[in-house]
Amino acid sequence: MTSDLRDLYQEVILDHGRRPRNFRVLADPDRRTEGYNPLCGDRLTLYLRLDGDVIREAAFQGSGCAISTASASLLTETVVGKRTAEAEEIFRAFHALLTGAERGEGKPVSLGKLEVFSGVGEFPARVKCATLPWHTLHAALERREEPVTTE
């Protein structure tokens, strides 16, 4: 593989794409939101269980490419135990990492493992795959009912 392809398909991404974590239906979730990119067919349902403003559990189901599946998988690992406001900050930072947009005011958020997605920015056609789960999370936290799309 050429180096930028290796940046895109890092081991962590391939691993989470093959064996997504928290890939299940959450019974009686506090939030349940769908993300769907009809042009490519990436589709997921994100489930959250909240305790006050703390995310206690996160899970997802669906089908999609390695990038969107790994992104959803890592999202569920990342946001558990976070306050919803913190999760929103991570969403903004993640979005900025991929699109080069301004992260906004305030102290920089550490993305930790999510930094593996930094290579996706070099593949404009694939940014929507990585950001779909995060936009779905954002909508879930805002209690929006309609399916989310990043196309």
Next chain:
Amino acid sequence: MRAAPDFRAAALDIAAVRGDFPALQQEVHGKPLVYLDNAATSQKPQAVIDAIVRYYTRDNANVHRGVHELSERATRAYEEARGNAQRFLGAGDAREIIFVRGATEGINLVAASFVRPRLAAGDEIVISAMEHHSNIVPWQLLCEERGALLRVAPIDDAGELILEAYERLLTPRTRLVAINHVSNTLGTVNPIAEIIALAHARDIPVLVDGAQAAPHVALDVRALDCDFYVISGHKVYAPTGIGVLYGKLAHLEAMPPYQSGGDMIRSVTFERTTFGALPAKFEAGTPHIAGAVGLGAAFDYVRKVGLAAIEAHESDVLAYATGRLQEIPGLRLIGTARRKAGVLSFILAGVHPHDIGTILDHEGIAVRAGHHCTQPLMDRFGVPATARASLAMYNTREDIDRLCTALRRVVEVFS
């Protein structure tokens, strides 16, 4: 009198053909381009590009208002393109050739002007399970509007139409059969003459979506006896935004206009308008003159290479590709009809088509990944999407070798 088709029997000179397409002479991500997305759109030969440049450089004017030299030239070029399209399709009369934006507009025109006035509640329209969205949605909307029913003829696991099931769907309430000649996702070549004959035996008119057939199959609308046939120029080496609707003269004459405005009228007063004769009646507004000129040049080019030679060359590459692809571990072809043209849809175990598409792109290979505007067909085969390599006259066995090498790399990465 009808011109004899001048299909050249000689083999296709692949080096010369490839040399005619400037877009093929480039590298993508540092590798020579292998363009295998022809079912989406084809590349354009220099002859087509030159014709458009020549038109805008020398002849540009509005048509059918010929009091000056340039307008006469533009009108001549535009009408010559129509004659060219008539020969390409095998139509008996140039008035049966309506220039439209593409197959989609042709289908919408027939839906609005031919089918809508004759569709009552409880009537039926028959399509097939392998239609492009453009040959589903207009009928769906029309059926909703009229309280009519859309009937879908099923296909088998190879992607072939089940003819007996299709025949059973033809009833006294069927007002139209709308079906593709070649499937853009499966590559299936439908037994279109038989499909038409079965419908005509019950006096049911037939619209054929020929968008995918035109680049691969010699057309003869009179022999087929279809009522309507639509094609998109850009899939047959011409520019985007131009296509042809063929309709039988008697139908077109009886149909009301689709759009209205300038160029399609005979006389206008504020009380009343009388419409122009065919084909002007269906070409409201200033048409895509340069597009038509490019389309005419594309038909000339295809005729010069020879459709028989193109068909022979493409079926060789298709057969080679079918064999080579099936050697790749975990690869499953979607669409294995006995008669196919130009399309290889496939999935790879454990790899999403988009990931295939991205890795192939980095090897300089352009394919399409997605549902190919055939979502019901994806559901039929139980897949969310496929990767699709689609052929044109300029593709070679070497292109297929490059594709297969890259696909083996995909398998390595994701295994």
